[in-house]
Amino acid sequence: MNAQVKEMSKLALLTAADLKEIDSEIAKYPEEQRQSAVMAALRIVQDSNQGSLNQDLMDAVAEYLRMPPIAVYEVATFYSMYEHKPVGKHKVCVCTNISCMLRGSDGIVSHLKQRLGISFGEVTEDGKFSLKEVECLGACCGAPMFQIGKQYYENLTPAKVDEILDNLD
Amino acid sequence: MVTIEIDGIELKVNNGSMLIEAADEAGIRIPRFCYHKKLSIAANCRMCLVEVEKAAKPLPACATPVTEGMKVHTRSPKALAAQKSVMEFLLINHPLDCPICDQGGECELQDVAMGYGGDVSKYAEKKRVVREKDIGPLIATDMTRCIHCTRCVRFGDEIAGLRELGATGRGEHMEIGTYISKAVSSEMSGNVIDVCPVGALTSKPFRYSARAWEMRQYESIAPHDCIGSNIYLHTRRGRVMRVVPRENEAVNETWISDRDRYSYEGLYSADRLTVPMMNVDGEWRETEWDTALEAAVSGLKDVVDHSGAPQLGALIGPSTTLEEMYQVQKILRGLGSDNIEHRLRQRDFSDQDAAPAFPWLGTPLAALETANAILLVGSDIRREQPIAGHRVRKAHVAGAAVFAVNPVDYDFNFALEHKLVVDPRRMTSALAAIARHLVTITGATNPAGLDKLVQSPEYDTAARAIAERLRQAGRSTLLLGASAINHQNFAAIRMLSALIAELSGSTLGYLSDGANGSGAWIAGAVPHRGPGAQAVQTSGKNLAQMQGSGMAGMLLVNCEPDLDLAEPQSTMQMLKKAEFVVALSSYKSPALLNSASVLLPITPFSEMPGTFVNAEGRWQSFEPAVAPMGEARPGWKILRVMGNLFDLSGFDYMSAVEIRDELQKLVGDVAKDNSLAWRAPEAGQIDGGTLVSISDIPIYSVDALVRRAPALQKAQKLLGPGFRISAALARKIGLKDSQEVKVKQGDREARIAVEIDDRVPESCVWIHADISDASKLGAGYAPIVLEKA
Ligand code: SF4
Numbered sequence A: 001m002n003a004q005v006k007e008m009s010k011l012a013l014l015t016a017a018d019l020k021e022i023d024s025e026i027a028k029y030p031e032e033q034r035q036s037a038v039m040a041a042l043r044i045v046q047d048s049n050q051g052s053l054n055q056d057l058m059d060a061v062a063e064y065l066r067m068p069p070i071a072v073y074e075v076a077t078f079y080s081m082y083e084h085k086p087v088g089k090h091k092v093c094v095c096t097n098i099s100c101m102l103r104g105s106d107g108i109v110s111h112l113k114q115r116l117g118i119s120f121g122e123v124t125e126d127g128k129f130s131l132k133e134v135e136c137l138g139a140c141c142g143a144p145m146f147q148i149g150k151q152y153y154e155n156l157t158p159a160k161v162d163e164i165l166d167n168l169d
Numbered sequence B: 001m002v003t004i005e006i007d008g009i010e011l012k013v014n015n016g017s018m019l020i021e022a023a024d025e026a027g028i029r030i031p032r033f034c035y036h037k038k039l040s041i042a043a044n045c046r047m048c049l050v051e052v053e054k055a056a057k058p059l060p061a062c063a064t065p066v067t068e069g070m071k072v073h074t075r076s077p078k079a080l081a082a083q084k085s086v087m088e089f090l091l092i093n094h095p096l097d098c099p100i101c102d103q104g105g106e107c108e109l110q111d112v113a114m115g116y117g118g119d120v121s122k123y124a125e126k127k128r129v130v131r132e133k134d135i136g137p138l139i140a141t142d143m144t145r146c147i148h149c150t151r152c153v154r155f156g157d158e159i160a161g162l163r164e165l166g167a168t169g170r171g172e173h174m175e176i177g178t179y180i181s182k183a184v185s186s187e188m189s190g191n192v193i194d195v196c197p198v199g200a201l202t203s204k205p206f207r208y209s210a211r212a213w214e215m216r217q218y219e220s221i222a223p224h225d226c227i228g229s230n231i232y233l234h235t236r237r238g239r240v241m242r243v244v245p246r247e248n249e250a251v252n253e254t255w256i257s258d259r260d261r262y263s264y265e266g267l268y269s270a271d272r273l274t275v276p277m278m279n280v281d282g283e284w285r286e287t288e289w290d291t292a293l294e295a296a297v298s299g300l301k302d303v304v305d306h307s308g309a310p311q312l313g314a315l316i317g318p319s320t321t322l323e324e325m326y327q328v329q330k331i332l333r334g335l336g337s338d339n340i341e342h343r344l345r346q347r348d349f350s351d352q353d354a355a356p357a358f359p360w361l362g363t364p365l366a367a368l369e370t371a372n373a374i375l376l377v378g379s380d381i382r383r384e385q386p387i388a389g390h391r392v393r394k395a396h397v398a399g400a401a402v403f404a405v406n407p408v409d410y411d412f413n414f415a416l417e418h419k420l421v422v423d424p425r426r427m428t429s430a431l432a433a434i435a436r437h438l439v440t441i442t443g444a445t446n447p448a449g450l451d452k453l454v455q456s457p458e459y460d461t462a463a464r465a466i467a468e469r470l471r472q473a474g475r476s477t478l479l480l481g482a483s484a485i486n487h488q489n490f491a492a493i494r495m496l497s498a499l500i501a502e503l504s505g506s507t508l509g510y511l512s513d514g515a516n517g518s519g520a521w522i523a524g525a526v527p528h529r530g531p532g533a534q535a536v537q538t539s540g541k542n543l544a545q546m547q548g549s550g551m552a553g554m555l556l557v558n559c560e561p562d563l564d565l566a567e568p569q570s571t572m573q574m575l576k577k578a579e580f581v582v583a584l585s586s587y588k589s590p591a592l593l594n595s596a597s598v599l600l601p602i603t604p605f606s607e608m609p610g611t612f613v614n615a616e617g618r619w620q621s622f623e624p625a626v627a628p629m630g631e632a633r634p635g636w637k638i639l640r641v642m643g644n645l646f647d648l649s650g651f652d653y654m655s656a657v658e659i660r661d662e663l664q665k666l667v668g669d670v671a672k673d674n675s676l677a678w679r680a681p682e683a684g685q686i687d688g689g690t691l692v693s694i695s696d697i698p699i700y701s702v703d704a705l706v707r708r709a710p711a712l713q714k715a716q717k718l719l720g721p722g723f724r725i726s727a728a729l730a731r732k733i734g735l736k737d738s739q740e741v742k743v744k745q746g747d748r749e750a751r752i753a754v755e756i757d758d759r760v761p762e763s764c765v766w767i768h769a770d771i772s773d774a775s776k777l778g779a780g781y782a783p784i785v786l787e788k789a
């Protein structure tokens, strides 16, 4: 059978800035190992597309790194930091792993759900917040904790959560 | 070599081999799921854990290399405990739905669970469910049953060379799939069914139709290509239910192509011819064998009596058995005619006297993969000869450089180091360019007339690179494929290829048409040579000459005149004008009903004994797996009776084996020599016109049987309508993708939707003969005119 050869190029979905950044990642690896940059490339593309990926974007990465698309899907679906559905402007990643659980993450989660009116995997109507349950982020000594963007917030209480969220635009 | 001990048995094994290989060799069975001898080692299922003395924990036998003095226990309490625990984990998420699973009875999981599983599951929690995926018409999926061994993923990656299946998600959410449901497009995709140890991937056409233990297994030979893959036919109550590979390392290893796997469906097509039929005054009637045979013989006798034997001819499909071919030519020659032809898709016969005794691969099939350089000449090898394509891919993976001189930029599952994708009118000049460079490189004398053929300075860089690499390679080979052999200038292409082979020290091989394209020459199914390439007194008419002069009487064997020939139109005309046509066929197609006077039902390969000679010259005989359908009879029996009715001597065969033995004795060892002395070929022109059509036979249209296999036809439909032009040409005419265009060729016209495909040279139109409405047009490589509709 004919492997479909006629598929359209999706490279145009990657911006010049993305490509430049991906190139600098590719440069870190030996010439014939372009695909080593796949994780970085996916992060870069996700960041410049409102925080989530879709099939076209993954195909574009595959094309640019000369990988079979399925190999990119494998990576993108394996790691939890890649999103396959739209996320809020602020992605609240709450740890519910053992240390946080023992220190009351359940209460933090229910407070977040109530305040934002959403469950895990959902986005608030205004698109500002989304909620995600994550495994141990290595900050057990500050449990319970969550991560928003690149920032860790530790020793959370409901009041502290409100304060943090209020201060985000 | 190192000495190890497994279960107390001392073994000498190769350094570097894995424990599981050593155990397999010694017949010690270690349970496994992810390990497969033809695939890379993944060691992800852990089923093969064994106890190794001095190791703290059980080790996976598939990923533990042997070392001197190693002592291994595969059945010690520690090993068994490990194996049982792994089994328990593997079954946690398994649906245990064996009663409704097609794999039941031949399932590795079931077998191993019998040996290592508990009788009751401790697991009472919810099990995960994975949705089925539609991955095309050939393979059914039940992904909940998948145990994530990744054999299918590795098969795609390493063997098929197309990474389409993959494991997405992680942990409990891991799933095997193509992510976006997409038909698996490998020409060998069905092999994932065999590698899958559970019932996650099964055969779609076979689904729910039989149980493994209800079927009988018969050895056979696949009837579609020049490889002759070894297969098993699985039958139940006299019906072939499915086809699976039979291991033969020298031929097909453990694989078969999808064409060989699924074509059996065509055996039961509604238009099987199961009763002899006669055309009486324009009306078709079913009749008795005696009447039909007498009518056939007396009709052909009349032709000989009234018009003379030279007015009688035979066309034989290239997938006909050796025994039948030999008898057909024996009858014709006995009656005084040498007009015997099996080269149904060939167009240029001008150099047939210089042809080898039989066109062979030039090297054993297995040796293809050890070549350092391979030049494909006019071949879409993946689709024409999937298993040979696989060997070429293996050579490429091992580092060989592969080149192509092709009329279309076919997509291969290996990279081409250099390619010359040329308008078919320039195939000869591209080859001449390579040959010319070899003359310079080797300092050989320049063969007379070569320079005249080199017209293409633009091919120079690639041509020189190809010439150099072939020369340096040490072990190199040229392979002539369908678009070389069926080319209007085949003689020139063959001559130049032989020259390139000689100057570069390469072997030259043919990828011949059908399952017995090589055997046909040995059996004498050509007009200019008898069996074993013996000279004949006067050469008979070849296909082109028969078409040109017209014939009074014709005998067709396994040949659908509208689909199996290079020039269907002129063949149909020739048959219509003939006084008397007898067809031996397994199917009653409209074209045969239109052109024949008598139809004699012969059995397909599954219902009779026979022999195919593959491209290596390997004689492979097979026996029937099921009884003939209806009144159909094996061709060799019918031809024997016909021989007797013609009063010819030497038709007293009691079995097909006798015929084969007679032929074998007659021909002895047929020379395997494809070399050719230089004779300046004609430059040859495909006259006139700016645009030329390239028509090739799509993968699932090669013969009557595959054309009737529904699942393969569905798969072929996914290819699109099969009328392709380059974007540049489309722009010139002002066409968009899928837009209709008016097509003129010769005196015929059609309206066809074009597909834009940049693999086609700008001056060409690529037509999949048979699929496309374009098959109603004229000849293969011929001028064609496109106009905006
Ligand atoms: S589908 Fe079959 S071969 Fe593929 S990973 Fe699952 S069990 Fe293994």
Ligand code: FES
Pocket: A095, A096, A097, A098, A099, A100, A101, A135, A136, A137, A138, A139, A140, A143, A145
């Ligand atoms: S368990 Fe929450 S940070 Fe480690």
Ligand code: FES
Pocket: B031, B032, B033, B034, B035, B042, B043, B044, B045, B046, B047, B048, B049, B060, B061, B062, B063
């Ligand atoms: S067979 Fe060894 S880990 Fe799967």
